[in-house]
Amino acid sequence: MTPGPRPHVVIVGAGFGGINATKELMDGPFEITLIDRDNYHGFWPLLYQVATAGLGPEDIAHPVRGMFGERSNVHVRLGTVSDVDLDRQLVQVADEADLAYDYLILAAGSSTSDFGIPGVDDYAFPLKTLPDAVRLRNHVLSCFERADACPELVDSGLLTFVLAGGGPTGVELSGALTELIGQNLARDFPHLDVTKSSVVLVEMLDHLLGGFAPSSQAHALETLRAKGVDVRLNTAISALDADHVTFKDGSSVATMTTVWTAGIRANPLADMLDVAKGKGGAIEVTKELTLPGHPEVFVIGDLAATTDRHGKPLPQVAQVAIQGARHVGRTIKRRTTGRPTKPFRYHSHGMMATIGRRAAVAEIPGGLKLRGTLGWLSWLAVHLVFLVGFRNRIVVLVNWSWNYLTWDRAARVILKEDSTTPSGQHRA
């Protein structure tokens, strides 16, 4: 897999970090192997829209091979990395021959953490992958179908949706879910008292959107409450059960749906490596984003414990992964041509979160803050521009226009995972 003298770069993960590192390097004298457990790049900032029936899963997924298929020096591999041998410079992919690397870029992202809270693993809905989003959509729609058939179950919390975590995902999901219920499901279920449904957003701290300016946090809180979201600040979850969630103060809420967006930790890949870890299990890196003692191994994005000049951890957002990827790509190119390398410096392009129809908060570097319709439009524009794949952009734009003009969310489809046809099919 290392043909001739061209250095072999192995990149683990086809998220924002992995695809941008590949793009940065693919025109250079490198053989690149890009490994991901899925055959697509998912645009996770729009995942909550799949979960709330505004978009279909294929709309925010782009086949990885479609990006690099015509580059003969890029080898895309579907697989899960089962081990990394840092000393022998080998990556082990499950069921396959080991891959020897000259440079390794680890960009495997993050996964959900249950913070050790009992019941989260068993009962919470994660929202980190496309199947997660489809499963949550199916579940929410099925709850309404069940409630329509047996309205007495509503008192048992069938239409109570608890979202744990007041970060951008929790805020965006709570706004979208409230609109799905109030605008679409209320019309779909005219014989059901949808006002008995509730969306509860639970946050441990005394503010939403940690990392945003206090005025944006306050605006998000106010907007969500005005929309009808039951926002509970300073509230910690102590346990989850099949039919209720219990808080630290001993109170509880009957619910059959808790979405867990509270905890993020580094991808399990980090646990395989015997290296220093920071907060959330993220890997400690040098100023060049390399593994200490292993200048040929780079770690970027959510997997890396990176900080800004003041030692403050960088946020776990796409821009950090993208900029890290470009920096690492340029570092490798500089090294192969004997040029000096530079430390990584993150330039914030701002932060934004949408709260619902014509409602968002956006903070642009320099202190400018946008809210309401203007913030929302800038959110739409930025996400359309960064969405990978021209077809996806058109289809998402069509869907957003449709949703906006008609108040419809057309993907209200319960797509069963198991076929109704008997089949003991073999799988590839």
Add this chain to the structure above:
Amino acid sequence: MTPGPRPHVVIVGAGFGGINATKELMDGPFEITLIDRDNYHGFWPLLYQVATAGLGPEDIAHPVRGMFGERSNVHVRLGTVSDVDLDRQLVQVADEADLAYDYLILAAGSSTSDFGIPGVDDYAFPLKTLPDAVRLRNHVLSCFERADACPELVDSGLLTFVLAGGGPTGVELSGALTELIGQNLARDFPHLDVTKSSVVLVEMLDHLLGGFAPSSQAHALETLRAKGVDVRLNTAISALDADHVTFKDGSSVATMTTVWTAGIRANPLADMLDVAKGKGGAIEVTKELTLPGHPEVFVIGDLAATTDRHGKPLPQVAQVAIQGARHVGRTIKRRTTGRPTKPFRYHSHGMMATIGRRAAVAEIPGGLKLRGTLGWLSWLAVHLVFLVGFRNRIVVLVNWSWNYLTWDRAARVILKEDSTTPSGQHRA
């Protein structure tokens, strides 16, 4: 569930028959309950495009409640009919209270039949539902991923796709699959010898597209062969296994994928009823599409054994279900107002099947036959017009334009059914 004196019409199935019967009756003095096992109406003529990554599943699905949500006399129910008591006029829905009806319209459609051939149930991929199409798409893409990792498996039939049945579904799928492989996957997998892949279309009779004119059948055969499809006429499958398919003459083909479009039989609902059945288990009906001896029970679409004036069975196509639905709706309205009813008469609007990019056969009543680009354009137009849901039409049009202009099929996404996140979640 029968509020007041308004007759209660129970409609089983939200396919072409069920939704058109509902539309025909919803403005009249009726309470209507529409039951389906899914919460969406699927536009099955485009199912093969989901299986071949040209469209996403949500593009051809329309939420049933979205069609009738604002009609207070239409009650949509998600559920499976587990029994019908014809004498007491009750429909039993699994896990729920029985529904009493004044009129019953059975429009549950058809399912796959294995013709008693060993291995079909265990190893064949059906293509009747959206999950079927997604599973087939995942499987085909996964076969190429596996072949890319282990090219020696290609000789064991990993890239050989056998389609059983030369009807419209088999013809359309074989054309689309050949294009997916030759145009998209060949580019996606530059390191794989895609010419070793093959699509084998197996038909028991000596012609494809039974029911079409001989010249259309010959044209389809010629076009598919020119595209590279290995069409085998007069070939019957005798058994299926995990890694090969065996034919009646004793020969066999190594394959890990057999798609079963050969056998159709009435929905299992027909088996629950102790009534006379015709070909493929379809229910024998009177000229008014009622069950003999039960003028209050109507059977339409694939579930009914209907014939034309010459006693020839009507084809199992959308138009038969749609016209039957309208006729039955009008019959019920005529009866409630004491007007005389009329026998059902099917008016063929023609038949069409697409063979691939700018290739199709279309037969219009009066003897006009369209082929090639013209046939293809008329196929596109008819399917766009009949596709339910305005948003779906726009999104499908955008996708088709994209596919045509770029030769791309953007939904090449392996959407895993099981999440990578551990979860023993309860389901609604």
